[in-house]
Amino acid sequence: MPEPPNREDSMMAGTGPRDWVPPSRHPAPVVSLRMKRPRRRRVGGFRRGLALSLLVVPAATAAWVFLWQYGVISSIVAVLASVGALWLFRLGSAGPVSRRGAIAVTVVATLTVPIGIAAAVAFHAARGGGDILVALADWNAWLTTALVGLALGLTAMVPALWSATTGRTFSRAAELGISVLGLALAIAAQAFVPALTPATAEARLGYGFAVGDCASGEVAVQGVVQESTARLVPCSDPHFGEVVHVGTTHGRNGDGLFPGAEWLSLESQVQCTDPFGAYVGVPMEQSSLSRLVVFPTEAQWTAGERHLVCIVYDSAGDTVGTLRAAAR
Structure with missing residues (x-):
């Protein structure tokens, strides 16, 4: 008696379920050749953060050179430098500011102030024909x-220093509020600090005066700068006059001896003639504006001052806006 076929033989013979296929006919699994790209990790660290924070130094220096003529209000640059250095450090370090990072950013922001001011002083000294070292x-x-x-720059650093030393963090709103407070104090300082910085004769004759600067108060009497009243202000504010020329002289015979106030006054007027016309837009003889010359006293001459300054002003009163190209 023949043996009955087993289940496997029946399936092989085509008697199994309809959805069954022989093992050899199963489709091969599809293997994707596309590999998932690994997720890029954000690279950061102390050195990268420090390197980025140093970018504020040239930027702040350029800003200080530009804003130096506006006096104490230029200290707003220190606030912006502190905020910028802190933000760049966070961006580069890819994380919160550590204690070492807070110290590094504070050093960067602090050094930006003397570097920026020194560059501004040197630039305006060279522009006005003054001695950079004396300035x-x-x-x-x-x-x-x-x-x-x-002071204002360190105020803006309070959130970072507080977080690094205590482990507690300020909210974004608090950080923004402190930054805004620093900016407000920088602007307010312009109204209160000028009284603390009277214009010295050396400052006004040396590098403080540059062509295009606007001066307020009683600038000079008989050619001598008035230390207690003369100061530089933005030309958009009411001002006495504008500097059209800053020149130098080495004396009557170039021997360095003090030539006398009368000779210095005449020399100042001679040097002033052409720059006056070029600045105002009409020759001095045809202009309705007046000129004021400033020259060193004998004591200032002995101390090394050699600058002659020419200022154009309106005898009718203070001016608002520049007299450059006024053509009158």
Whole structure:
């Protein structure tokens, strides 16, 4: 008697379920050749954060050179430099600011102030024909702005320092509020600090005066700068006059001896004639505006001052806006 076929033989013979296929006919599994790209990790660290924060130094220096003519209000640059250095460090480090990072950013923001002020002083000294070393040595003209800038810059660093030392963090709103407070204090300082920084004769004759600067108050009497009243202001504010020329002289015979106030006055007027016309837009003889010359006293001459300054002004009263190309 023949043996009955087993189940496997029946299936092989075609008697199994309809959805069954022989093992050899099963489709091969599809293997994708596309590999998933690994998720890129954000690279950061202390060195990268520090390198990025250093970018504020040239940017702040350029801003200070541009804003230096506006006096103490230029200290607003220190606030912006602190905020910018902190933000760049966070961007580069890809994480919260550590204690070492907070110290590094504070050092960067602090060093930005003297670097920016020194560059601004040197630039305006060269622009006005002054001695750069003498300008830098005259700390009366830049010390107050530097101190205000340092104070406001450190104020903007409070959130980072607090977080690094205590482990607690400020909210975004608190950080923004402190930054805005620093900016407000920088602007408010312009109204209160000028009284603390009277214009010295050396500052006004050396690097404080540059062509295009606007001066307020009683600038000079008989050619001598009035230290207690003369100060530089934005030309958009009411002002006495504008500087059209800053020149130098080495004396009557070039021997360095003091030539006398009368000779210096005449020399100043001679040097002033052409720059006056070029600045105002009409020759001095045809202009309704007046000129004021400033020259060193004998004591200032002995101290090394050699600058002659020419200022154009309207005898009718203070001017608002520039007299450049006024053609009158």
